[in-house]
Amino acid sequence: MRLGIAHVPEGHAVISQLSVEENIEMGALFRMRSNKADVRIAIQEIYQLFPRLEERKKQLAGSLSGGERQMLAISRALVSRPSLLLLDEPSLGLAPLVVEQIIQTVNDLCRNTGLTVLLVEQNANTALGVADHGILLSLGTVVADLPAAQMKADVALRAAYLGY
Amino acid sequence: MDIFLSAIFAGTSRGAIYALAALGLVLVWRGAGVVNFAQMGQAMFSTYIASTLIAQNYSYWIAFVVALISGGALGALVDLLVMRPLNRKRSSSVLDSPAMRSTVPVIASLGILGVLQAAAGMIWAAEERGFPTPVNSLGLVINGKIMPFTAFDLFVIGIVFVTLVATTYFFKGTGMGLAMRASALNPEVARLSGIRIGFVRTLSWVISGVASSLAGLLVTPSANLSPNTLDLILIIGFTAAVVGGLDSLLGSVIGGFVLGLLVAFVNVYDAPEDIFLAILVVLLTVLIIRPQGILGSKEVRRV
Numbered sequence: 001m002r003l004g005i006a007h008v009p010e011g012h013a014v015i016s017q018l019s020v021e022e023n024i025e026m027g028a029l030f031r032m033r034s035n036k037a038d039v040r041i042a043i044q045e046i047y048q049l050f051p052r053l054e055e056r057k058k059q060l061a062g063s064l065s066g067g068e069r070q071m072l073a074i075s076r077a078l079v080s081r082p083s084l085l086l087l088d089e090p091s092l093g094l095a096p097l098v099v100e101q102i103i104q105t106v107n108d109l110c111r112n113t114g115l116t117v118l119l120v121e122q123n124a125n126t127a128l129g130v131a132d133h134g135i136l137l138s139l140g141t142v143v144a145d146l147p148a149a150q151m152k153a154d155v156a157l158r159a160a161y162l163g164y
Numbered sequence: 165m166d167i168f169l170s171a172i173f174a175g176t177s178r179g180a181i182y183a184l185a186a187l188g189l190v191l192v193w194r195g196a197g198v199v200n201f202a203q204m205g206q207a208m209f210s211t212y213i214a215s216t217l218i219a220q221n222y223s224y225w226i227a228f229v230v231a232l233i234s235g236g237a238l239g240a241l242v243d244l245l246v247m248r249p250l251n252r253k254r255s256s257s258v259l260d261s262p263a264m265r266s267t268v269p270v271i272a273s274l275g276i277l278g279v280l281q282a283a284a285g286m287i288w289a290a291e292e293r294g295f296p297t298p299v300n301s302l303g304l305v306i307n308g309k310i311m312p313f314t315a316f317d318l319f320v321i322g323i324v325f326v327t328l329v330a331t332t333y334f335f336k337g338t339g340m341g342l343a344m345r346a347s348a349l350n351p352e353v354a355r356l357s358g359i360r361i362g363f364v365r366t367l368s369w370v371i372s373g374v375a376s377s378l379a380g381l382l383v384t385p386s387a388n389l390s391p392n393t394l395d396l397i398l399i400i401g402f403t404a405a406v407v408g409g410l411d412s413l414l415g416s417v418i419g420g421f422v423l424g425l426l427v428a429f430v431n432v433y434d435a436p437e438d439i440f441l442a443i444l445v446v447l448l449t450v451l452i453i454r455p456q457g458i459l460g461s462k463e464v465r466r467v
Binding site: 007009013014015017018020025026027029030032035091150 | 339342343346347349350352353354356357359360398
């Protein structure tokens with residue numbers, strides 16, 4: 001965290017017995033003392049990004065839907081103001097529409113703030129839709145390392161590995 | 165009627181002390197996942213330190229503060245010297261199964277209790293000594309009538325109340341409290357959020373050490389100080405924590421008062437010999453009927 005790297009593990013990593021607000025604050029605890037004002041601003045920015053979390057800030061995280069919990073996990077990472085965000089399978093177990101929305105929000109964030117995101121995703125179509133660069137792994141070996149648009153256009157790769 | 169009232173007051177003041185002991189147990193249970201049987205051993209040790217200072221003519225209050233500090237320091241030592249190395253070792257050995265993971269620290273805490281009691285016996289000799297109260301412990305006289313409670317009872321209840329308010333504020337209202345709750349509930353996510361889990365754990369040992377040494381200081385005047393005096397408080401405090409629900413701070417406090425009243429009533433209306441029996445009956449009843457305790461949460465798993 002202190003190096004500016006934030007990790008969102010797969011499976012909506014939030015603490016369900018804590019409130020939404022507390023889950024977000026948790027990601028900023030380590031710099032709360034040195035920069036309280038900025039933490040408050042960062043939390044406000046999160047609420048603008050995901051208004052649904054602000055509506056539910058007093059609720060326990062366990063009562064949220066899967067999509068909301070994923071938003072919360074990402075928020076917890078973002079509130080630390082990372083320069084690199086590691087996203088591990090954010091689409092796991094979520095409805096396609098929700099995935100789309102989350103990916104778009106993160107994408108906008110990258111374009112607007114200069115945040116770098118390392119996204120690991122099975123859902124290749126969605127991922128390549130927003131990525132700049134794609135690295136395709138098969139059984140731990142790099143099979144392709146191409147700009148995302150080029151990878152998306154490669155019919156042979158798609159048929160062999162991406163399944164569409 | 166007077167007997168009834170004095171039982172109520174004695175029970176409340178006793179209950180406040182049991183609540184502190186239970187609180188100390190719950191803090192370490194929630195913060196570090198260990199049922200700490202050495203807790204009242206630590207308290208006994210710090211009470212001996214206070215008693216030594218008082219014997220050398222230091223004021224009660226200096227001894228009181230030094231005892232609390234040494235209680236906290238002992239808590240930190242237990243974590244740093246025993247629990248942490250134990251944790252590191254286990255992750256690479258045959259002992260690394262879930263059942264062992266939760267059992268080994270408990271056994272270790274029993275060992276620490278033994279060491280502390282033996283050490284206290286060696287340093288201070290095992291003879292019993294008295295321990296003073298800071299305020300009068302005779303029946304309070306108001307308007308010429310002797311009340312069924314003492315100034316010391318009021319003092320104890322007041323101190324425990326302040327402690328409870330302070331801990332509640334600490335947990336609900338401060339960042340460090342949030343960090344402690346987070347790492348108790350889900351260490352993995354807490355660590356990913358940049359919380360220093362090791363530090364937070366040690367801190368919960370320190371706070372628990374302070375709470376239990378406070379319990380030791382307050383309960384010793386009514387018994388006598390010897391290396392084993394506080395064993396009974398440990399058993400009652402543990403029962404109180406289980407009755408209240410091991411993972412609930414408020415529950416442990418309620419459990420403490422319930423047991424305090426129980427002990428006082430058995431003492432007055434029945435016989436002191438039956439106190440132990442009554443406590444065990446309560447413990448068993450709660451374990452059979454409501455194993456998670458009054459306010460404890462059932463473990464809920466979501467997929």
